[in-house]
Amino acid sequence: MALAIATVTNSIASLSVSGVSIKDIHDIPPAALPLRTPVLFPDPLNFVSSFSMERNSYGGGSTAKMTVTYTLNYTFCFTPIGDGRNAGLDHYDEMVAKAALILDAILAIDTLSGAIDITPQSVVEFGPVPDPAGFMHLGCRLALTVQEFVN
């Protein structure tokens, strides 16, 4: 078994969260604004972080059993800052509700193609977050810890 990061991201993009468009690594939007919909996408900067490998058995790299752990970082853009009558803050409760739905979908995963396990590691920066074009949106950042077996 080789590393399956692409398979994992594809599996995450296949999750169903009502009212949220989840993007794969080949589908990162250049900007969230034109989508007119809440969107969760891989962070182009530092998408994969905290990579670590534990060698579990004897053997060379092609045969030794290894356990690989890494973090996948996503950004959730709910609505542009300034949208609404209160600079976007009147949508804050809706944003939190959608973020909770995303977390629920991840927590409910039994098996994920490509990964042995996936768990939310952190949810940070609730508030203004930039889309890839730098436009600020109400949203948050999610870090997901993924574990894979190699060989």
Place this chain on the structure above:
Amino acid sequence: MATGRTVSRWTRLYADGYDLSSYTMSVGPLDYVFEEADLTTLGDAIRGVLPNKPGVKIGTLNGVFDNTATSGLHTVISGAGTYRTVMIPIGIRAEPAAGDPVFNGIFLQGAYQASGDGPVTVSVPFSDWYTSQIIAYSRPWGNLLHANSARTSAEGANTGSADVDGGASSSAGGYMAYQVFAGNGTATISVDDSANNSDWLALSGATTGSVDWSTVAGGLVALGTTATVRQYLRWQVAFGTATSITFALAFVRG
């Protein structure tokens, strides 16, 4: 059946007809250990041993205290000093499925210890095989024939293909292990075997007989130690008054 490595979250623990998996944090070690009989003589250059009687244990169950009626860990096994019929299937990177490894036995539950500063947890140490429940086999590891799920009378008998391919016929008997988690009447759970995976016969002796599964239960049914068990095995159910039973079934070759 998948093969390869797995992680502990796909382990399940069933005892006396209760699925305790969602209350169990860990269990083990799953021991199958032979005593060593030291037969070293003065003339031997190194110590020499032979295997004596094996011990089979499931170690300690560490779980979360929960007194949910009927199914909570506290409700089910807070009474210590008795035996539990235990089945521990290990799923291979997924929920346990037919063919997956299963550790079976009937063990003395020696204690029930609750503690914890934050979440209240329990520690349940198990000892060896309960003496009055000893069967003619020492092997605890077998294979799952039927994963924990419901079967209905509307489905009828199992006409499917093999759940386990033993690789060859054997003539050393074996035993079936079952856990019935829910039922609403009588049914007979049994094992079929086949030499070619198409012509099936009931494996003689491997049956619960007709039982009212309105009361959940776990048990072992041992065959004679020279019984022939053909290469392929599958689960079987004959419904009596029950319209549905939820069960897990495993078989261990002798």
